[in-house]
Amino acid sequence: MRASLIQLGVDPDESVPARRERAAELVRGLGGSDLVVLPELWTVGAFAYEAYAAEAETPADGPTAAVMARAAREAGVWLHAGSVVERDAEGRLYNTSLVFSPAGELAATYRKIHRFGFDEGEAVLMAAGTEPTTVRLAETTVGLATCYDLRFPELFRSLVDAGAEAFVVPAGWPARRREHWTLLARARAVENQSYVLACGTAGTHAGVAQAGHSLVVDPWGEVLAEAGEREEILTVDLDMARVAKTREDFPALKDRVLR
Numbered sequence: 001m002r003a004s005l006i007q008l009g010v011d012p013d014e015s016v017p018a019r020r021e022r023a024a025e026l027v028r029g030l031g032g033s034d035l036v037v038l039p040e041l042w043t044v045g046a047f048a049y050e051a052y053a054a055e056a057e058t059p060a061d062g063p064t065a066a067v068m069a070r071a072a073r074e075a076g077v078w079l080h081a082g083s084v085v086e087r088d089a090e091g092r093l094y095n096t097s098l099v100f101s102p103a104g105e106l107a108a109t110y111r112k113i114h115r116f117g118f119d120e121g122e123a124v125l126m127a128a129g130t131e132p133t134t135v136r137l138a139e140t141t142v143g144l145a146t147c148y149d150l151r152f153p154e155l156f157r158s159l160v161d162a163g164a165e166a167f168v169v170p171a172g173w174p175a176r177r178r179e180h181w182t183l184l185a186r187a188r189a190v191e192n193q194s195y196v197l198a199c200g201t202a203g204t205h206a207g208v209a210q211a212g213h214s215l216v217v218d219p220w221g222e223v224l225a226e227a228g229e230r231e232e233i234l235t236v237d238l239d240m241a242r243v244a245k246t247r248e249d250f251p252a253l254k255d256r257v258l259r
């Protein structure tokens with residue numbers, strides 16, 4: 001599977017509609033990939049809490065879904081379009097990831113389960129998702145997680161139990177905890193003997209400098225590709241047979257005692 005991660009810059013001087021169109025253009029340029037990934041809340045900015053409500057949309061037919069569905073279709077790729085601020089029928093907000101098929105159909109959504117901010121920001125403005133989610137794409141079972149979820153290994157283990165061979169993790173991770181980002185992405189890959197595709201944002205929004213450093217980690221924990229701090233696209237060929245091979249050669253997952 002050829003996967004491309006778009007480490008998008010979130011610049012407060014660029015309007016959300018302009019960024020949507022720019023992201024769509026980047027997706028259209030990646031037509032040779034099987035899967036394209038965008039970061040967490042790249043429209044509004046993960047830390048731009050005061051803008052969440054104004055930018056909230058519906059996952060099925062909101063402005064981001066419309067532009068991303070078209071981009072997936074025109075590029076002929078599976079598109080993990082990162083996450084948007086979702087508003088549900090009761091007015092609750094969620095941090096919701098959207099996955100589109102190459103036909104431009106919404107194939108999966110995932111509401112972020114672990115909200116960041118302790119007693120402020122996302123943790124109080126958003127409701128928590130409750131459903132660990134996998135999606136079958138390009139002959140691969142992919143587990144979905146978002147940013148802060150990376151700190152909760154039990155979520156990833158539940159995704160492995162549901163068949164995940166790779167995890168896609170869109171994020172808006174701050175530069176001041178970059179070491180944690182890299183370490184946790186590698187840990188989730190090693191302990192679950194799975195690929196990790198972790199796609200963050202670049203730039204500074206709401207006064208929070210973003211880490212960038214999106215990375216792709218193989219099931220042995222090796223970093224196959226890592227971005228710098230600026231906007232960048234990573235393209236990596238993943239040998240999905242390596243998941244089964246790693247699990248067979250070093251069968252630690254079979255030695256689990258606690259379930």
Ligand SMILES: NC(=O)CCC(=O)C(=O)O
Nearest residue numbers: 046116147148172174177
């Ligand atoms: N957007 C986020 O979930 C940020 C997570 C974070 O900053 C951290 O876990 O550290």
